[in-house]
Amino acid sequence: MPDTPIGKPIPIDVIEESLYEVRSKIYPRSVGGLFARWRFVLVLATQLLFYGLPWLSWNGRQAVLFDLIARKFYIFGLVLWPQDVIYLTLLLILSALALFLFTAVAGRLFCGYACPQTVYTEIFMWIERKIEGDRFARIRLDGEEWPWSVRKWRIKITKHLVWLLVAFWTGFTFIGYFTPIDTLSAAILHLALGPWQLFWLCFYSFATWGNAGFMREQVCKYMCPYARFQSVMVDKDTFLVTYDKVRGEPRGSRSKSANHESLGLGDCVDCSICVQVCPTGIDIRDGLQYMCIGCGACIDACDQVMEKVEYPKGLIRYTTERAIEDQESNQSAMKHILRPRVLFYTIFISILTTAFLISLATRNPLRVDVMRDRGALAREVDGVRIENIYRIQIMNASEHAMQVSVKASGLKDLKILNSQGKEINEIAVGPASNQLLPIKVSTTIGENDSGNYPIHFDVIAQEMTGEKSILRMREEKSTFIIPR
Amino acid sequence: MSDFLGAGWSAYIALVTLVGIFWCIWLLFSVRKVKAVLRSDGEVADTGHVWDGDLRELNNPLPRWWMWMFLISCIFGLVYLALYPGLGSYPGLLGYSTDGALMNSMTTANDELKPVYAKYVKMDIVDIAADPKAREMGQRLFLNSCAQCHGSDAGGGKGFPNLTDGDWLYGGSPENIKTTIINGRGGVMPPFGAVLNASQVQDVTNYVRSLSGLPADDLKVARGADVFKANCIACHGSDAKGNIALGAPNLTDKTWLYGASEATITETLTKGRVAMMPAQDKVLSSEKIQLLTAYVWGLSNNKPAQVK
Numbered sequence: 001m002p003d004t005p006i007g008k009p010i011p012i013d014v015i016e017e018s019l020y021e022v023r024s025k026i027y028p029r030s031v032g033g034l035f036a037r038w039r040f041v042l043v044l045a046t047q048l049l050f051y052g053l054p055w056l057s058w059n060g061r062q063a064v065l066f067d068l069i070a071r072k073f074y075i076f077g078l079v080l081w082p083q084d085v086i087y088l089t090l091l092l093i094l095s096a097l098a099l100f101l102f103t104a105v106a107g108r109l110f111c112g113y114a115c116p117q118t119v120y121t122e123i124f125m126w127i128e129r130k131i132e133g134d135r136f137a138r139i140r141l142d143g144e145e146w147p148w149s150v151r152k153w154r155i156k157i158t159k160h161l162v163w164l165l166v167a168f169w170t171g172f173t174f175i176g177y178f179t180p181i182d183t184l185s186a187a188i189l190h191l192a193l194g195p196w197q198l199f200w201l202c203f204y205s206f207a208t209w210g211n212a213g214f215m216r217e218q219v220c221k222y223m224c225p226y227a228r229f230q231s232v233m234v235d236k237d238t239f240l241v242t243y244d245k246v247r248g249e250p251r252g253s254r255s256k257s258a259n260h261e262s263l264g265l266g267d268c269v270d271c272s273i274c275v276q277v278c279p280t281g282i283d284i285r286d287g288l289q290y291m292c293i294g295c296g297a298c299i300d301a302c303d304q305v306m307e308k309v310e311y312p313k314g315l316i317r318y319t320t321e322r323a324i325e326d327q328e329s330n331q332s333a334m335k336h337i338l339r340p341r342v343l344f345y346t347i348f349i350s351i352l353t354t355a356f357l358i359s360l361a362t363r364n365p366l367r368v369d370v371m372r373d374r375g376a377l378a379r380e381v382d383g384v385r386i387e388n389i390y391r392i393q394i395m396n397a398s399e400h401a402m403q404v405s406v407k408a409s410g411l412k413d414l415k416i417l418n419s420q421g422k423e424i425n426e427i428a429v430g431p432a433s434n435q436l437l438p439i440k441v442s443t444t445i446g447e448n449d450s451g452n453y454p455i456h457f458d459v460i461a462q463e464m465t466g467e468k469s470i471l472r473m474r475e476e477k478s479t480f481i482i483p484r
Numbered sequence: 485m486s487d488f489l490g491a492g493w494s495a496y497i498a499l500v501t502l503v504g505i506f507w508c509i510w511l512l513f514s515v516r517k518v519k520a521v522l523r524s525d526g527e528v529a530d531t532g533h534v535w536d537g538d539l540r541e542l543n544n545p546l547p548r549w550w551m552w553m554f555l556i557s558c559i560f561g562l563v564y565l566a567l568y569p570g571l572g573s574y575p576g577l578l579g580y581s582t583d584g585a586l587m588n589s590m591t592t593a594n595d596e597l598k599p600v601y602a603k604y605v606k607m608d609i610v611d612i613a614a615d616p617k618a619r620e621m622g623q624r625l626f627l628n629s630c631a632q633c634h635g636s637d638a639g640g641g642k643g644f645p646n647l648t649d650g651d652w653l654y655g656g657s658p659e660n661i662k663t664t665i666i667n668g669r670g671g672v673m674p675p676f677g678a679v680l681n682a683s684q685v686q687d688v689t690n691y692v693r694s695l696s697g698l699p700a701d702d703l704k705v706a707r708g709a710d711v712f713k714a715n716c717i718a719c720h721g722s723d724a725k726g727n728i729a730l731g732a733p734n735l736t737d738k739t740w741l742y743g744a745s746e747a748t749i750t751e752t753l754t755k756g757r758v759a760m761m762p763a764q765d766k767v768l769s770s771e772k773i774q775l776l777t778a779y780v781w782g783l784s785n786n787k788p789a790q791v792k
Contacts, residue, residue, distance in 0.1 A: 012521070013521075013522040014519055014521055015519075015520050015522060015523070015529065016517045016519060016520070017519075017529065017545075018516060018517055018518075018519055018545060019515065019516055019517065019518055019543065019545055019546065020516060020545055020546050020547065020548040020550065020551045021546075022547075022548050023547045023548070023549070034763065037621040085535060119556065142750040198592050220546055221546060222546065222550065324637040365528070372632065373635050373636050375631070375633055375635065375641070376633075376635055376640075376641030376642070376644065377641075377642075378641075379635075379639065379640065379641045379642065380743065382738070383744065387639070389635045389636050389637050389639065390636070391627070391636045409765075418649075419636065419637035419638065419639075420635075420648070421648070436627070438627070438631075438635075438636030438637040439637070440637055440639065
């Protein structure tokens with residue numbers, strides 16, 4: 001349109017268009033190949049992990065359990081308390097960085113292979129294919145007019161029953177991460193679920209059924225924010241599912257025996273199979289689109305067609321924008337992988353992962369809080385000592401019992417007693433529990449001037465891990481007030 | 485429902501809310517179609533809006549269920565406003581209030597706790613005090629409700645009695661302690677600054693100190709004894725051992741609520757003292773008071789080992 005000045009359209013007709021449209025259902029055709037196999041492996045791996053993990057046990061309890069009511073997260077040998085929320089923060093930052101890195105290197109790897117939306121859609125589509133048949137059979141079935149035939153009723157009901165079964169099992173498993181899964185399954189068998197368990201079970205089952213059965217690509221297209229901001233993480237050197245326009249155009253059908261070069265045609269035979277297999281219903285030949293989830297189905301499909309017409313494979317392939325422009329091979333495009341943003345992400349992820357692991361490995365399961373009684377400043381005892389009162393909370397975040405002793409220092413002649421006025425002996429704090437005790441700290445009158453003094457409490461614990469015991473220490477600061 | 489100064493404000497807020505919702509619905513329907521311009525050169529229609537010289541606005545339609553979601557949100561809002569408070573000061577058909585919800589959940593919690601307390605309601609205070617579980621519960625109640633004044637260790641402070649020393653202003657029997665918790669206490673030491681002159685105050689101070697064995701001037705003690713007899717025995721008794729019916733402290737022991745120094749006693753004498761233990765009957769349930777009584781009584785009486 002060189003002769004039409006851009007920005008000054010010449011209207012020839014004004015029509016009314018709706019800003020909303022009825023979604024047209026997508027019937028992706030099944031396809032086999034390298035990327036389909038990869039997706040199968042990853043669906044299997046993620047689902048084995050998801051469905052299997054809650055059934056593992058560790059030290060007589062569920063290995064992975066997020067006990068929201070007791071506010072304790074059990075992950076194998078680790079017990080995390082709300083105070084450990086920093087690890088969740090770090091984990092989320094790491095996930096975000098990993099997403100940035102993958103996107104910069106090879107686009108939406110997460111979307112195509114590991115995103116729950118893709119994975120469950122894949123499982124549901126596999127079921128659908130087994131029951132209703134492939135693309136054309138499904139189009140034919142859905143095209144059947146009302147009233148439905150017995151066959152259609154049978155097929156549809158079967159499909160939804162199987163879908164609901166998978167959805168229910170998914171919801172059940174999900175709840176099994178928050179409620180011990182063996183008591184949960186017993187409760188289901190005896191129809192004795194609590195109201196919230198029932199609600200969440202129905203909610204997650206319904207969400208799985210709805211998202212994987214009906215919403216499908218609409219979640220990616222209209223609801224997922226990642227689809228919308230991925231373009232800022234992608235650059236000219238990012239490997240993406242790309243249609244080689246230079247090689248393919250002009251597209252057109254031709255007989256197998258014809259010499260397409262003499263016909264002035266490119267390699268694209270315009271069979272539209274790449275469109276038929278696309279789970280989001282786009283045409284990859286229009287270039288990079290935010291709807292493309294990078295699943296590679298069109299690559300598998302096109303490669304099969306290229307093989308049939310005896311053209312070289314890879315008309316649609318993973319490659320970079322630069323490689324297409326400069327007609328470079330993927331080998332030379334690989335040389336651009338190590339660019340500043342990739343290096344930055346990699347270094348940042350390595351540092352954070354190291355810090356995360358070190359911090360987790362050396363995490364001190366003994367936690368202490370000291371709260372000074374705010375109601376009273378201080379009190380005199382027998383006219384010779386001045387006394388401040390504190391509440392000390394000792395938290396044992398390990399799975400072993402602890403023997404704890406408390407000392408105070410920071411002022412001359414400090415003495416520490418329990419609330420009965422006795423010497424504090426070893427305090428036993430049970431595994432994964434905490435203990436609050438009021439304590440008296442006193443000093444001799446006249447030893448120190450009046451004022452506020454920083455003091456600190458040294459809490460020393462022996463973590464009893466069977467045969468040996470581990471020494472755990474914490475120091476907690478507080479203030480000692482000597483009134484005038 | 486007195487959040488608004490007058491009915492006018494309530495009506496104004498309600499009006500703004502409703503107009504807002506209906507405006508949203510109107511907007512949704514009025515802009516659901518767009519005028520598109522078919523260009524002479526191409527098949528792509530655009531809205532004719534152009535920015536920065538070359539950015540044309542195309543139509544990328546949303547799925548229609550999205551529009552229904554907007555509408556459902558508006559309807560949900562209207563239904564919500566009919567059922568729950570939100571429209572000015574209109575209370576809603578369900579009669580819900582956060583206050584009522586709090587009361588409900590407190591009632592539920594108390595009902596749930598009833599069986600836990602049931603065991604202790606009929607038990608003797610001395611027996612409850614010997615029960616380790618009851619002591620734990622008592623301590624938690626104490627830390628929540630009493631420790632602000634009496635200290636986490638129940639050791640008290642200036643003006644707040646020590647509950648562990650076995651010395652009681654109003655008596656240390658379980659019944660007395662319970663009465664104190666339920667009804668509270670108001671302790672008054674009247675100011676004698678207008679009645680006694682400075683030297684008389686000094687004399688009584690010395691006398692009172694001598695009663696508990698603190699160093700004092702013998703001459704002043706002798707004079708102070710007379711002043712004491714004339715002014716103080718009505719409450720503190722002729723033997724100065726106090727009176728638990730009035731909450732008058734025993735002056736012969738080593739327990740001093742406000743301090744034993746000459747300056748403090750002089751201040752107590754001239755300015756008087758007013759002390760207040762707030763009543764808990766409206767704050768704590770009778771079961772909790774039962775457990776607290778046992779805990780407080782146990783602080784100075786109960787040595788679990790002895791009871792066993």
